[in-house]
Amino acid sequence: MEKHFNKVSRRILDWYCIAAASVCIVQLLFQIFGGVDMRENIYITHLMIAAGSIVLVGNVVYDRAKYPQNQNSAIAKKSPLILVVGVLADIVAFYVKGTSYGLLFSLMAMLIYSMITGVNMMFHYIEQEKQLAESRISTMISQIRPHFIYNTLGSIEQLCELQPETAAKLVHNFSHYLRGNFSELDNPAPIRLSQEMEHIRYYVSIEKIRFPDIEIKFDLRAGDFLLPALSVQPLIENSIKHGLMKLSRGGAVTVSSYETDTQYCVSVEDNGAGFDTSILLDERKHIGLRNIRCRVETMCDGTLTVESTPGIGTKVVISIPKGVKV
Secondary structure, eight states: OGGGSOHHHHHHHHHHHHHHHHHHHHHHHIIIIIOOOGGGGHHHHHHHHHHHHHHHHHHHHHHHHHOGGGOSOHHHHHHHHHHHHHHHHHHHHHHHHSSOGGGHHHHHHHHHHHHHHHHHHHHHHHHHHHHHHHHHHHHHHHHHHHHHHHHHHHHHHHHHHHOHHHHHHHHHHHHHHHHHHHHHHTOOSOEEHHHHHHHHHHHHHHHHHHOTTOEEEEEEOSOOOEEOTTSSHHHHHHIIIIIGGGSSSOOEEEEEEEEOSSEEEEEEEEOSOOOOGGGGGOTTSOHHHHHHHHHHHHHHSOEEEEEEETTTEEEEEEEEETTOOO
16 A cells, blocks of 8 residues: 555554554464464454554545645545445444454455556556656657758758758758658657658658769558658668768668558668678667667567678668557
């Protein structure tokens, strides 16, 4: 029950539990070694239970008066009182009727209390997981987005002196990218593939200015399914930066979407330098790729796989199960 109370109330409850356990141990020792039938002294147990009831009621009243702003769930806060009512009903029945009725009221109270507590804990856990996931996703997006912005601004700075007309075109495309897509990037919820492709086409128009000798192809055959925002564009950026830029010239990136009987898939494949995929085991590196994988798993219950061969190229596939509610 301690999770229902604040620090002072929890300490009081701890001391009561220690005292109650001590009384139970003494009673047990007397029962075993003292030749005393403690059932004849049941009033001691009843006094102990009554003291516990007073502690519970006192804790509830104290917490509601002392910390009114911390009332997360009114039902959860009051649920211990159900136990008090059930146990006291059995005690009253014992002294009035001379029988405990098999502790019927206590057992019913415990059942109701367990159900309320279990449901409350379930909803509390779900809410915590949701908040944690949203916080993690927002952090990941904030880590990915500036990387592209800084690179683009650096390119604009270089082009302003060498190719001012090209720089102006780059600024135009970049402003459209920011104006049209920032609202989506700040949203931790999944977006449709068509929206992600709109982000990508803005991005590609910028990269084609920065790197005119590269080729980016599209082969879109799947439906308009949901996936995390900024999950595909960073993969294209990685292909260009870590794959094509290591070639003497040129190179191509192919963005494909397709579906199987159970999944929707998006792949980003390049014919760049490739790499040994064992380096991905070092989680301290490749933060961007790890972030994408984590967002795909958290938001869509999907997977991200990487295949790469040095000297041949790299293929990254995002797979989203069909029928998953996001």
